[in-house]
Amino acid sequence: MSTNAPCFKQYWESKSRMSVKEKFGNANVYANNAKSILNKATGFIDYYDFTLNPYRGCQYGCSYCYAAAFSANPKMREEWGNWVIIKENAVEILEKELQKWHKKNLDKYPSIYMSSVTDPYQPIESKQKLTRSLLEVMVKYQPTLVIQTRSPMITRDIDILQQFRRLRINMSIPTGSESVRKDFEPRSPSIPARLNAIGKLVHNIPCDQNHDVRFSVTVTPLLPTFPDDEVAFIQKLEIVDRVVIQEFHASQNRSHVAGTREEALDIKQKYAWWYDKERVNYLKFKQNLVSLLPSVEIKEGKQGFGYE
Ligand code: SF4
Structure with missing residues (x-):
């Protein structure tokens, strides 16, 4: 622990007062113990039994x-992207929670969505390897697992991912224009790096009678793509079995309550050429997906986030 580190109380005035464990990239890193790691899945992803978030906060910002809107207080919302909390006891409690599930449910396997309010492969994971450790626990219990990420770091774990029997990997790529x-x-991995990563996963994780493995690209929320980039981008999505799109304004009320609200609104103004006719442009993009990717399932919104 650094002696000069700012105190966590700047975020959390009256509860736990943790000190910064380290600075990693742009973020102050903290650590604490979680009460549980498998949380009941609700709302947009209520198809699943549980969500699993190895971290609180997300360095991609x-x-x-x-997800910023679910921060504990306004200060943390405002500084979304600049802090992350490691759930230090996550591995230990995941093992206990999965054991408990199997005692109660015998042969029924849980379905788990990782992650709903963080990216399990954000930069700190390269050092912490918490997500990897959680995969090592999960693979013993063989849940139906969906991993949502925008990070090529997921390819580090191909050796474990190959062992899951029911797996879907969703790679987030909301635009085809860098x-x-x-x-x-601005802090997230480049589009080519994500496309390379999903290609590597598709080619290295077997899908056979013992491994029902599926791959999606989630273009959610659908951000503008410059006309010159659109066809080439869509054609590159042919490697997956599903592409999911979702309108920005469909989740506007929730996405814009976060501290980043002004930032997102300002950026949208820069792309008035697209947002002034957002519905028309959304439908055009969808039509291009359908016509250019005849063998890929195109889904919209909530429907696209299930495993099946
Ligand atoms: S959208 Fe995902 S990757 Fe981006 S900040 Fe939120 S949780 Fe992180």
């Missing part, structure tokens, strides 16, 4: 992120 990506989510 995307301007439109709805400059748009840099405006809306």
Whole structure:
């Protein structure tokens, strides 16, 4: 622990007063113990038994992120992207919670969505390897697992992912234009890096009678893609079995209550050429997906986030 580290109380005035464990990239890193790691899945992902979030907070700090709204207080919402909390006891309690599930449910396997309010492969994971350790526990219990990430770091864990029998990997790529990506989510990995990663996963994780493994690209929320980039981007999505799209404004009320609200709204103004006709442009993009990817399932909104 650094002696000069700022105190966690700057975020959390009256409860736990943790000190910064370290600085990693742009973020102050904290650690604490979670009460549980498998939480009942609700709302958009209520298809699943549980959500699993190895971390609280997310270093990617995307301007439109709805998860920021679930921060503990306004200060943390405002500084979304600049802090992350490691759930130190996550491995230990996951093992206990899965054992408990199996005692109660015998041969029924739980379905788990990882993650709903963080990215399990955000930068700190490269050092912490918490998500990897959680996979090592899960693979013994063989849940139906869906992993949602925008990070090529997931390819590090191919050796474990190959062992899951029911797995879907969702790679988030909300735009086909790098400059748009840099405006809306400047700290996240590049589009080519994500496309390379999903290709590597598809080619290295077997799908056979013992492994029902599926791959999606989630273009959610659908951000503008420059007309010159659109066809080439869509054609690159042919490697997955599903593409999911979702309108920005469908979740506007929630996504924009976060501290990043002004930031996201300002960026949208820069792309008035697209947002002034958002519905029309959304439908055009969807039509292009359908016509250019005849063998890929195209789903919208909530429907696209299930395993099946
Ligand atoms: S990667 Fe996901 S959880 Fe992290 S800031 Fe971006 S949208 Fe939010």
